[in-house]
Amino acid sequence: MASIVLSNVDKIYAGGVKAVNGLNLEIRDGEFMVLVGPSGCGKSTALRMIAGLEDISGGEISIGDRVVNHLPPKDRDIAMVFQNYALYPHMTVEENLAFGLKLRKMPKAEIQKRVGDAARMLGLEQYLKRKPAALSGGQRQRVAMGRAIVREPQAFLMDEPLSNLDAKLRVSMRASLNQLHERLGVTTVYVTHDQVEAMTLGDRVCVLRDGLLQQVDTPQNLFDSPVNLFVAGFMGSPSMNFTYAELTRDDDGAAVAFADYKLPVPDSTFDEKPGLDRYIGKKIILGIRPSDFEDSVAANGNAAGWVRIPVRANVTEELGSEINVLFTIDAPPVEHKDTVAAQHDGDEEEAAALPLAGDKSLWTARVNARSHVRPGQDIELVVDTHNLHFFDVDSGLSIGHEANVGA
Amino acid sequence: MPVASAEASTSRKQGRGRSVNVFGGLSHVALLIWAVLVIFPIVWTFLASFKTNTELFGDTPLALPHQFHWDAWGRAWAKAHIGLYLVNTIKVVAISTFLTMLFGSMAAYVLARYTFFGNKAIYLLFVSGLSFPVFLALAPLWLTMKNLGLLGTHTGVVLVYVAYSLPFTVFFLTAFFRTLPTSVGEAAMMDGCSHTRTFFQIMMPMAKPGLISITIFNVIGQWNQYLLPIVLLPGDAQDKWLITQGIANISTNAGYEADWAGLFAALSMAIIPVLIVYIIFQRQIQSGLTTGALK
Numbered sequence: 001m002a003s004i005v006l007s008n009v010d011k012i013y014a015g016g017v018k019a020v021n022g023l024n025l026e027i028r029d030g031e032f033m034v035l036v037g038p039s040g041c042g043k044s045t046a047l048r049m050i051a052g053l054e055d056i057s058g059g060e061i062s063i064g065d066r067v068v069n070h071l072p073p074k075d076r077d078i079a080m081v082f083q084n085y086a087l088y089p090h091m092t093v094e095e096n097l098a099f100g101l102k103l104r105k106m107p108k109a110e111i112q113k114r115v116g117d118a119a120r121m122l123g124l125e126q127y128l129k130r131k132p133a134a135l136s137g138g139q140r141q142r143v144a145m146g147r148a149i150v151r152e153p154q155a156f157l158m159d160e161p162l163s164n165l166d167a168k169l170r171v172s173m174r175a176s177l178n179q180l181h182e183r184l185g186v187t188t189v190y191v192t193h194d195q196v197e198a199m200t201l202g203d204r205v206c207v208l209r210d211g212l213l214q215q216v217d218t219p220q221n222l223f224d225s226p227v228n229l230f231v232a233g234f235m236g237s238p239s240m241n242f243t244y245a246e247l248t249r250d251d252d253g254a255a256v257a258f259a260d261y262k263l264p265v266p267d268s269t270f271d272e273k274p275g276l277d278r279y280i281g282k283k284i285i286l287g288i289r290p291s292d293f294e295d296s297v298a299a300n301g302n303a304a305g306w307v308r309i310p311v312r313a314n315v316t317e318e319l320g321s322e323i324n325v326l327f328t329i330d331a332p333p334v335e336h337k338d339t340v341a342a343q344h345d346g347d348e349e350e351a352a353a354l355p356l357a358g359d360k361s362l363w364t365a366r367v368n369a370r371s372h373v374r375p376g377q378d379i380e381l382v383v384d385t386h387n388l389h390f391f392d393v394d395s396g397l398s399i400g401h402e403a404n405v406g407a
Numbered sequence: 408m409p410v411a412s413a414e415a416s417t418s419r420k421q422g423r424g425r426s427v428n429v430f431g432g433l434s435h436v437a438l439l440i441w442a443v444l445v446i447f448p449i450v451w452t453f454l455a456s457f458k459t460n461t462e463l464f465g466d467t468p469l470a471l472p473h474q475f476h477w478d479a480w481g482r483a484w485a486k487a488h489i490g491l492y493l494v495n496t497i498k499v500v501a502i503s504t505f506l507t508m509l510f511g512s513m514a515a516y517v518l519a520r521y522t523f524f525g526n527k528a529i530y531l532l533f534v535s536g537l538s539f540p541v542f543l544a545l546a547p548l549w550l551t552m553k554n555l556g557l558l559g560t561h562t563g564v565v566l567v568y569v570a571y572s573l574p575f576t577v578f579f580l581t582a583f584f585r586t587l588p589t590s591v592g593e594a595a596m597m598d599g600c601s602h603t604r605t606f607f608q609i610m611m612p613m614a615k616p617g618l619i620s621i622t623i624f625n626v627i628g629q630w631n632q633y634l635l636p637i638v639l640l641p642g643d644a645q646d647k648w649l650i651t652q653g654i655a656n657i658s659t660n661a662g663y664e665a666d667w668a669g670l671f672a673a674l675s676m677a678i679i680p681v682l683i684v685y686i687i688f689q690r691q692i693q694s695g696l697t698t699g700a701l702k
Contacts, residue, residue, distance in 0.1 A: 051593075051597065052596075053593050053596070053597075072596070073593075073596045073597045074596065074597065074598070074599035074600070078597070079597060080593075080594070080597045082590045082593070082594060083590075084588060084590055086588065086590035086591045086593065086594040087591070087594075088591065088594075088595070088609060088612075089591075089612075089613060090612040090613065090615075099595075099598055100597075100598035100599055103598060103599040103600060103604075104599055147594075147598070151598075
């Protein structure tokens, strides 16, 4: 096992397209690192450079203590799981698993032991004599994982390994992957465009956009304190609600005003976000997570520090355990390049719904299922004002985020 | 309303079914005609080898032979040396097809999968060979072979066959290799395969359907070559002749006294090996081998 360090890594394709731009990333020994971002953000390119399948245009990649820039893939002691599995179609499952070991001139007994262990771990024992064509998608996926596991490499590289499975299988494979990583403890770099996968699997998550690193942190930190509008909009489902708002302070304390609403901003927020007070009297972009809303009826007795706002539910999505309430607020939708980019790869229905709202923004609130709210109904929502997010209108950076304070 | 729409949809379905049937019927008629066109001459050739010259040129050329004697086959085999020429041809075609496939597939794989300076130029050079008629090359080829001392040898013929088969082989296989998934080759690289081993152990088996198709194409093409052997294996090297020369010789040598039954027997002997090759391999083309590699 080893750590993987990328320092100032660039990838420039012929034609001058910069797929990866000055990427600095340290993946610790035994860590599960997820690279996430919309399509074309350079996450797969970064992974393929670590694997040695793409040349590195600039910078340095090291695995363990070795700089691997010019080492061919086979000498980097890593194993990769491909999105389309890339099994050898003319070999049986057993031969597929053993192929890499045979090439390394490993003794037969050792090969048998490792293949047997991996097959047992992945529940592939009864399929060892079959060819990939006679396996289901999930089984092929497991063979692809097995081929990586038997090698016992320094690191696993996984390129969207679950994206070809159906939804239910994907969830169960996600859990197995988590277990597998617990058990083996091998450094893993995992690429996905699915932010739910990123949140559930990663020890840390690295958000990329247009080849540029946006933020690396634990899933919870990414969710709680995104560094800019893009990360805020990309992580979390349903995604964060944004609006232009004005920050004011009068005798009653600070408040943020948007549309017809005025939410008080608690003093503690100013302590947590240094520099926020400089924006008083100015326009900012306000972000509120759907999960920071609650139906005032359902939240009764639990509303300390929560503010009520009346809205009319346009659409409700009942998910069983909770309800997504879609409502419009009387403010133009935020059209910052960051939010557009984050939306683009996210929920397409949501993007399609925007024009319907016209000059109003469509917001989502996630409320308890006990709320029983129906479309067209007036409802009073409460907002947790401790979790408001503030962004600079021009730069899109999160105000008061530790990474942006110096900037 | 639902009833009406259901009726409409069934009638539409029937309509589509009918049109498919009409089209299917017509295409079967066309296939039937095609099959007759192909099979009839072969059967007639085979039957003609049992006839006598009188029977062949008599009033009923389509009648069955009076008796099934293998005399003509024996004459063709021994007197006209078709046996020797058959062995020669098998030798030449086997070696040259093997070499064509080996070099062709290697060149095609590299051209399809690796980017390097001049890749496109080399590919176009190969493909331009397709537009070069054999007739144009006859004189220079003869001179080159003479200068190399390879005139009248099988080595010379093999070399020329390989050169003439490569353009189409490379053209076809490059396209074929491009359709194969890159990730399987990459997986092999990660597993520790060298480029050579990746090609022979991973890519070649995956390209089997394409390799077999083009092998059959090459075997038939080289088997039927007449012009090149005539030039490269002149009359003084008669023991090196190939089967097409031998067959032509039966009719030309004897003038008006040609042994027509022997000629047809020789033709049948030339057809049978090709048929066998085709029957063995064509079954394998049908089963694509990439199934199971990907999702």
